[in-house]
Amino acid sequence: MLGDVIEPRRLRIVMPGGSGQIGRMLAAFFQERGHHVTVLTRGPYTAPWQTVHWDGETLGEWVETLEGADACIHLSGKSVNCRATRKNRQALYDSRIGPTKLLHRAMESIENPPRVWMNASTATIYRHATPGTEFDRDMDEATGEIGGGEMISAHRRAPKKWDRTIGLAKAWEAAFFSAPTPRTRKVALRTSLVFSPAAGNIFMVLSNLVRWGLGGTQGNGRQYVSWIHEEDFARAVEFLVEHEEIDGPVNLAAPHPLPNREFMAALREAWDMPNGIWAPAPVIALGAFFLRTEPELVLKSRRVTPGKLLEAGFAFRFPEWAEAAEDLVRQWRNRD
Helix, strand or coil, X not given: CCCCCCCCCCCEEEEECCCCHHHHHHHHHHHHCCCEEEEEEXXXXXXXXXXXXXXXXXXXXXXXHHCCCCEEEECCCCCCCCCCCHHHHHHHHHHHHHHHHHHHHHHHHCCCCCCEEEEEEEHHHECCCCCCCCCCXXXXXXXXXXXXXXXXXXXXXXXXXXXHHHHHHHHHHHXXXXXXXXXXXXXXXXXXXXXXXXXXXXXXXXHHHHHCCCCCCXXXXXXXXXXXXXXXXXXXXXXXXXXXXXXXXXXXXXXXXXXXXXXXHHHHHHCCCXXXXXXXXXXXXXXXXXXXXXXXXXXXXXXXXXXXHHHCCCCCCCCCHHHHHXXXXXXXXXXX
């Protein structure tokens, strides 16, 4: 009848490895929109969505949750915010490649696999966008150059540790695309830094530096920062579920990456902190050592742009970092 309101279709979304910060944010986003969310987790927890145990290594009853699902969003993986020891490097690899291959087996074992399978990946797969060279340019899915062995200055190659990170990203995507899934569309989520006003997020790490007067330029300040507001990240994932014409690698990054110097200046302005102490590269390396992480997270130049999303008509609510920083600071100050 004319005038009838058509209710949006309720989707069934399964999120293997979705118990981390990004997974919980996505689960809450879809749950609030009335969709049925199931998180596959090694340690089930209390949540307003369904949680089902899996070990990420063996097939089990959890496979039944994929039967007839609309989307599988796979987010497994040990955090890269750790020292690049041999043990950690192996854990980074195993926690990504193993569960991805396991999901291939699960998809093959069911009659009606999900319509779309999104697998986490990383924008770090692209080469260092060396300022002042021919490689100082935006990198989208079509024109971006995969990294490995690149120069970061006229006479200096990127550290071997950076090559290991890129190698991990390549292996991750290779495992994802290793076998055909004729009934399931595949999307690799090449995600940049996701900023959220949540404890432990990169936003709060950098914000604490700013509020302590330590939030100045990091390194030479010319390295590009690729970023995305958590709201746009969740909306982009929803957009990709709906747009069946999009497949393959997709960059999840705001359309305007910016140099670290400008990035930190905007964050200081959002916090009403006019000044911040400069941290040269050796100081960052020393601090990273004591924090048991790697300076690559700050010093690598990532100039990634979301070509496929923009071409498909996705509208970012926070395309510029200054506005995103202001919103994140406002949310943090207004939190309960």
